[in-house]
Amino acid sequence: MFILSKFSDLIRIEPSKFSKRTEDALEDEINAKYANKVLQDVGLCLCLYDILEVGDGLIRHGDGSAYIKTVFRLIVFRPFVGEVLVGWISSCSEEGIRVRMDFFDDIFLPKEYLFEGCIFVPSEQAWVWRTEHDLYLDTNEKIRFKVEQEIFTDQSPQGPKNILAAENNNAGDENAQQQMLLQGGSAQNVAPPYSLVVSCQTYGMGLVTWWD
């Protein structure tokens, strides 16, 4: 579920922070810059794990800050495809189930990835797996699922002309549709930077209480 990723970066330390130990100052700056942020094709950065190399502090003309080249590792949330995770159902809709983990909410379980024989009951707003007994997939239940696909969306701003073109391109795209669903179909078509598509189809998946 979690990995360590190695980065190198030039960290700027303001003169007001010179009273701290260099490592402490670097840690604060790195956490301020990366904590709880999604990096493209890396994952959701959580916090600094360790600092591997600290270069010399350099000063630029016209700026009193020290610039220090640092090599460090961050703890990153990046489950691999096929990994089994546990989360909670946050809502059900006809398209599928939205799942949350406390620190990460952009998880979607489309209906095609549910067990065979699952139906949506609109009156209860829940999915039901019809076997010998009716097994309910209800809101706020603890659910075990498998990661099928990870979607990164570049959120860097686009030029005014590109926006229209990009929207047209995405229109028929399956990914774009799934991201729309992840949004809960919100009118504002802003896809989350990092989202997971998960499944619940094999033995041992579904609500944790069914199996243990």
Add this chain to the structure above:
Amino acid sequence: MKVENPRDKLISNYEVLDHIHDIKRRQKRSASKHRAIQRTENLETILLELQGYLKGTPAAKQTAEDLREFLQQISAYELEKAEKLQLINVAPGSEAALHSLIEECDQRFTDEERQHMVALVAQSLHPDGQSQ
């Protein structure tokens, strides 16, 4: 910024939780010495949420000693590194759950072997169902 290696190492839930406790301890210590430490909103938010999530997982009850013991005993079976990591993170309390974690479980291992694995997990990894 340059990404040197996006996947340097895999890390278990237990280690992440341990690291969070470590950060919290250091924050407390430096606060008592009246040294200004920086508490940024992003960091505090993610630490709180992470801690909340991990406290509900088996990682909360595991110790370094538990993991060492488990890894030693489970090495009798030929498992991929990622599979062992998953066993530690999820701590399957039943054979059904074990099935979901290990690929082609019924072909690679016999009934007794599977039962033994579940027993090993129950013995050292504190699976969810057991304590409640």
